[in-house]
Amino acid sequence: RKEVEQDPGPFNVPEGATVAFNCTYSNSASQSFFWYRQDCRKEPKLLMSVYSSGNEDGRFTAQLNRASQYISLLIRDSKLSDSATYLCVVNEDRPGRRALTFGSGTRLQVQP
Amino acid sequence: DGGITQSPKYLFRKEGQNVTLSCEQNLNHDAMYWYRQDPGQGLRLIYYSQIVNDFQKGDIAEGYSVSREKKESFPLTVTSAQKNPTAFYLCASSIGLNAHTEAFFGQGTRLTVV
Numbered sequence: 001r002k003e004v005e006q007d008p009g010p011f012n013v014p015e016g017a018t019v020a021f022n023c024t025y026s027n028s029a030s031q032s033f034f035w036y037r038q039d040c041r042k043e044p045k046l047l048m049s050v051y052s053s054g055n056e057d058g059r060f061t062a063q064l065n066r067a068s069q070y071i072s073l074l075i076r077d078s079k080l081s082d083s084a085t086y087l088c089v090v091n092e093d094r095p096g097r098r099a100l101t102f103g104s105g106t107r108l109q110v111q112p
Numbered sequence: 113d114g115g116i117t118q119s120p121k122y123l124f125r126k127e128g129q130n131v132t133l134s135c136e137q138n139l140n141h142d143a144m145y146w147y148r149q150d151p152g153q154g155l156r157l158i159y160y161s162q163i164v165n166d167f168q169k170g171d172i173a174e175g176y177s178v179s180r181e182k183k184e185s186f187p188l189t190v191t192s193a194q195k196n197p198t199a200f201y202l203c204a205s206s207i208g209l210n211a212h213t214e215a216f217f218g219q220g221t222r223l224t225v226v
Contacts, residue, residue, distance in 0.1 A: 034214055043202055043217035044155070087154065091213070099145060099170065100206070100215050104154030 003027060004090050006103035014111050017078045021106045023088030024070045032091040033064055035073050037084045038105065044087055047073075078110045115139065118203050118218035125190070125197070125225050133188045133221045135203035142208045144186035145215065148172060149200040158201075161186055162208070190223065198225050 006023045013019050025033075033050040048055065050062040050071050061074040071088055088103035116137040125131045137144065143162050147155040157170030161180040175194025180186055186205075190197045200222050204215040 032213070041200075043220050045217070046214045049214060089215075099157055099160045099168075100204075101157070102147070102155040 002103075003092070003101050004088055004103040006088050006106045008104055008106060010107040010109050012109045012111060013078055015078055015080060017110075018074065018076045019078060019108065020075075021073045021086055021088075021108075022070055023072070023103050023106075024068075025088075025090045025101075026069070027090070027092050028066075028069060029093050030090045031093050033062075033071050034089040034091075034100075035060075035062055035071075036087040036089055036102075038087055039084050044102075047086070075108075078108075080110050080112060083108055083110045116203060116205055116216055116218040118201075118221050120221060121219065123221055123223045125223060127225055128192045130189055130191050131223065133190065133201055133203075133223070135186045135188065135218060136184055137186075137205045137216075137218075138184060139205055139216065140183070141205035141216075142183070143206045143213075143215075144180070145204045145206075146170075146176075146178065146186070146188045147202045147204065149202060149220075155202060158188065197223055199223060 004025050035047040036044040037047045038044040050064045054063045059076045063072045085105040085107045087105045090101050092101050119134045145160040146158040149155050156172050159178045161167040177189045202220045203218045206213040206215040
């Protein structure tokens, strides 16, 4: 089982749509969680951190469910510029390993 | 401006040659990482370092080597033992390996074996 799993997509949605991505992680000792955005052939950039209480940044909302070990990202009112790959990232803390672990990413394509 | 600089952006290597990818940061970060990304794939951890003169293997360390002689620098050598080195290599840094510390990435190096 992968440590961080995401649906690869692609998710093809029209402009203005609401879209949600989920990510599951296997290590219950994981301490912190992030969503990164990666444009084609570019480096990943931090979109938002994910806090236990959930957090919102404009059109983006992130939620964490520790009991079920999943993280979600909700994008409202999708824009063409939201088209990218969204990476779920977990800061693991287990014997012999303390590092950020990335999911394979979910590709979003917003259509005009 | 503070940031992470990777060089070169594109690199071509002949089979059987070693090559070193540069990564420098001026963010005063303790932790640094090297990831590899193949087309359509996620990032896989090669090596990481929590502090100067210390580094740990990641998930795919075979065929790679690193050094961390200075806080600012974490070069990656792709050796001839790496069977399939053509990939996009990303260097990152973070304040430390404590919880709640996000990573910042360089622009990456695209390595092609010819």
